[in-house]
Amino acid sequence: MNVTLVLFLIVIAITLGITGWAARRSGTTVQFWAAGRGIKGWQNGLAIAGDYMSAASFLGIAGLIAFNGYDGFMYSVGWLVAYLLVLFLIAEPMRNTGKYTMADTLAYRMRAIPVRSAAAVATVAISAAYMMAQMVGAGSLVKILIPTLDSTLKPYFQWTVFGIHLDPSITLVGILMMVYVIVGGMVATTWVQIVKAVLLMTGAIGLTLLVLIHFGFNLGSFFDHVYAVKDAKTHLPFTSPGILYPYGKTTVWGIDKALLENISLGMALILGTAGLPHILMRFFTVPNARAARGSVGWAMALIGSFYVMTTFLGFGAATLVGKAHICAKVDASNKCLSALNNNLSMPRLASALGNEFFGSFGGELLLAFIAAVAFATILAVVAGLTLAASSAFSHDFYVNVIRSGHEVSEREQVRVARITAALVGVLAIVLASGTGATTNAAALVAGLAFVIASAASLPAILFTLFWKRFNTYGAVAALLGGTIATIWLYAIGPGFSTTPPTNPAFPLANVGIVAIPFGFLCAIVFTWVGELFGADRLAEKRFHEIDVRAYTGLGAEPAAPTI
């Protein structure tokens, strides 16, 4: 056992200790799922930022920038701008009309059973995709900390699940996380997110400062060095767009493929956030719409500052470490002994900066700190996602659909929530192993969750709030159509593998440009179909109520009297 690993384990033990201690302060369902609606605006802002700055942001974006230069920065831009949509159209109406989940808002107008079932499907799909990204990130971290783990465990991982060889690191990490979440409970997620957001910002600011000190706070010199890094294939400098998706190579439907990929990616990035269940859930934890609004402001300030720093971290890794040296195992002369892995850009940068400023022990220390922060990040995000997925299943599907009209004890609900959590976790482990753990950026995989969110949840939410004629048919069609279309297009497309298939049935890796309009179209067309059957007058009648409530907060769920 080396020093890095020991330090890492100590930090993990401490964070888990806090989680365990906080988890015991559990209470009623409103506390369990909505923290008594007593979370203050700035606290919720921190928690949203914590939920959002997942492995995809912390490891993923920095990695994309380190490997592809400027193009990786597009993720940072899109994921911040996305919050304007949340702020303008989603946060306050959700707080005013919902209770625990997105489906509560939908079920206010629509027939509860079909709409809740469909919403549960979409929520579980989004959570599983997002969790998959976290597992990819966590698996990468373990590979750098315990390089021998994969080869040691390989004999025990000869079997397959649905034809997929499980990745030892990912499986181990996934199981560990499931155990903590299921045993430890999820009441403390908000506080874990806050602690984690603070740690994450500290780590990012510290590394950014070290990068700046290295270049003597001379931004000109910094960009000179970034410019000097050239992409091997396109020969472009890292400051230039067009490396991740090279422009002018091939055309799709008569348009430059790279342009389509970037627009398609952008659509998913800025529309998806407004449909992410674990972000939407956050707005039910605050006392009123004004606090919901304020919390988005806080979150945008934090997330934006963090994303500006991703350029220093990503470009820093590109210049100070170099793409060729970013992998799980390096020899004494810093040569890679295993496959390149861009999720490890941040840890490698931390190690390099530590070595430079504090000697070799400093390097190990900084690596351990960053790895632990990243791990805590992943743990916290997985907890948040599990909360979202299990609430969708337990609250929306089990309680309101399967056991509709029966009394369901809290004990039974929690048991169902735990079983759901375990199932979603297993699904994520299998999927993450399937996509290939070592070579793909967590940010790319997280992109899939954002497409489902924008194609399925977003049309359902927006039309429920703002379109009078919208009905159950449209809502169910959007939720199911958007989810299925996204997964199907992704499955027949090139995917995110580093060696894409030569002639995929769907040409684009980013499926949003087709899937998102399709989801909206499903909503509109099936609303008309529903009208032909004349079956859902209730939805239109109830619109008056939801309309007034969304704008004014009349009849909104009150805060528990413990503020």
Added chain:
Amino acid sequence: MGDLSAAHGQPVVQPDVQAAGPADEWEGIEKSEEFTTLVRARWRFVAPATVFFLVYYFLLPILNGTATTFMRTEVIGHVNVAYLFALSQFVVAWLLAWFYIRRANTVFDPLAARVIELARRMKGGSR
């Protein structure tokens, strides 16, 4: 409040909802001058702001793909237009959020308070 069973199936009528009255009263509020003023005030800000940020955001990938030479033009040292444009997205997002929050706190909230007041009057001053 803590009992989830109260939220099963069909939306449960909560105490506050009863305070505001049945469906036709909701429609009454919806048609009131107070409510339409609030809705119009909100959309007068939200609609142009949303259109603006969507256009401004998608300009970035579109220009990156179509005006490649322009976007790669270096402005200060090796800092190019594409990077500065991307950074400006942060500034625009922060400014729009700040404008919205300020407007909502000072204009929309008082307008919403008028609607809530109206709802209470319609109910005959209870609560």
